[in-house]
Amino acid sequence: MINGELKLNHTIRWAMVGGGRGSQIGYIHRSSALRDNTFQLVAGAFDIDPLRGKEFGVGLGLDEERCYPDYKTMFKEEAKRSDGIEAVSIATPNGTHFEICKAALEAKLHVVCEKPMCFSTKEAAVLKELSEKNNRVVGITYGYAGHQLIQQARSMVANGDLGEIRVINMQFAFGSYAFPIEQENPAAKWRLDPNFAGPSFAMGDVGTHPLFLSEAICPELKIKRLMCSRQSFVKDRQLEDNAITIMEYENGAVANVWSSAMNCGSVHGQKIRIIGSKASLEWWDERPNQLTYEVEGKPVQILERGGGYLYEEAREEDRISCGHPEGLFEAWTNLYLRFAMAMDRIDSGKNIERKDFWYPDVEAGYQGVKWVEKCVESADNDSKWVEY
Numbered sequence: 001m002i003n004g005e006l007k008l009n010h011t012i013r014w015a016m017v018g019g020g021r022g023s024q025i026g027y028i029h030r031s032s033a034l035r036d037n038t039f040q041l042v043a044g045a046f047d048i049d050p051l052r053g054k055e056f057g058v059g060l061g062l063d064e065e066r067c068y069p070d071y072k073t074m075f076k077e078e079a080k081r082s083d084g085i086e087a088v089s090i091a092t093p094n095g096t097h098f099e100i101c102k103a104a105l106e107a108k109l110h111v112v113c114e115k116p117m118c119f120s121t122k123e124a125a126v127l128k129e130l131s132e133k134n135n136r137v138v139g140i141t142y143g144y145a146g147h148q149l150i151q152q153a154r155s156m157v158a159n160g161d162l163g164e165i166r167v168i169n170m171q172f173a174f175g176s177y178a179f180p181i182e183q184e185n186p187a188a189k190w191r192l193d194p195n196f197a198g199p200s201f202a203m204g205d206v207g208t209h210p211l212f213l214s215e216a217i218c219p220e221l222k223i224k225r226l227m228c229s230r231q232s233f234v235k236d237r238q239l240e241d242n243a244i245t246i247m248e249y250e251n252g253a254v255a256n257v258w259s260s261a262m263n264c265g266s267v268h269g270q271k272i273r274i275i276g277s278k279a280s281l282e283w284w285d286e287r288p289n290q291l292t293y294e295v296e297g298k299p300v301q302i303l304e305r306g307g308g309y310l311y312e313e314a315r316e317e318d319r320i321s322c323g324h325p326e327g328l329f330e331a332w333t334n335l336y337l338r339f340a341m342a343m344d345r346i347d348s349g350k351n352i353e354r355k356d357f358w359y360p361d362v363e364a365g366y367q368g369v370k371w372v373e374k375c376v377e378s379a380d381n382d383s384k385w386v387e388y
């Protein structure tokens, strides 16, 4: 159980690029990074508008001189200080991630980057190589992976509780883009513009979330090939608002991912169902404290977060006892804690064993980008099968 006792013997000096006033995702980054006293926010280039960014940073309690007009100035000026930043989070629109992440790694900073990490596997390979060369952490905010029941599912699969994994059924299908919302909402506008969003909307924006959950829960499964159909139901959109992907794994298992923004009436609609030869698991992000466990021939069981019957590792990040609901903020906080611990381990010269200590890292960022790239290749070639 996490109770506020310090996990690191120092606080990582941390900054943000983006996530300014009015942004959708800025506050959850700050709230999650700061909760466990592992990070201390000391600088930022929060906004595309320098003046608004400065006002915002001052409003957060930062020194005015450390609220920078842009990330380049911030990296340059902070490098001159003895108390300069050690890590940065990037919470800007997709089209800027590659250049900011690359500049941060070149400045020898640890990075937390929003998904998608970049637009192509070519760019992703550059970032992966740089992070390895400079020995810096890149954490990707696939935030749902921080829910403790995802760890429970991972442990159950590893321990054979489901038997051999045969099918994974995934969706992230919400409804609010079923009409031309981009005409009135700026955050929707850039998401549907390939210059800012990249080669995909629905798959890159939401489909990669359950994809990462499947990788976290079933790390042994490797995609062999996939096929994809993508379409835009709302007229004049340049990017898809709906896509269906079918995947085959090397061991014979199969999966499908429904990525959609026009699932009318659905608030969020992210679900993952893992079907094994003995039992199935199902998790829904709108009820993240429950994991459905169905054993063939037995009544359905609902496993509750924090329950004494869960695997020990699925209870380590609990912040309150069973029955009190935790949510997305706690899941993100768990991830930020893992990011901080990874940074600390690296800075103290220790290795990170992926088997015992996992988080969405630069490889997860790479895999998300690769998946979108392959889906687009298939969809834009009459949904042909594409080798992975």
Ligand code: NAD
Pocket (backbone or CB within 6 Å): 017, 018, 019, 020, 021, 022, 023, 024, 025, 026, 045, 046, 047, 048, 049, 070, 071, 091, 092, 093, 094, 096, 114, 115, 116, 141, 142, 143, 186, 187, 205
């Ligand atoms: P948004 O449009 O609401 O906000 C973007 C913010 O970045 C604004 O404050 C803007 O002024 C600032 N900005 C833009 N360009 C900048 C630059 N060059 N330098 C500094 N600041 C800049 O966007 P959002 O919805 O918050 O999304 C931001 C990122 O977060 C996207 O990549 C998106 O995919 C991702 N996101 C992730 C999740 C998740 O669950 N992990 C959820 C929502 C959004």
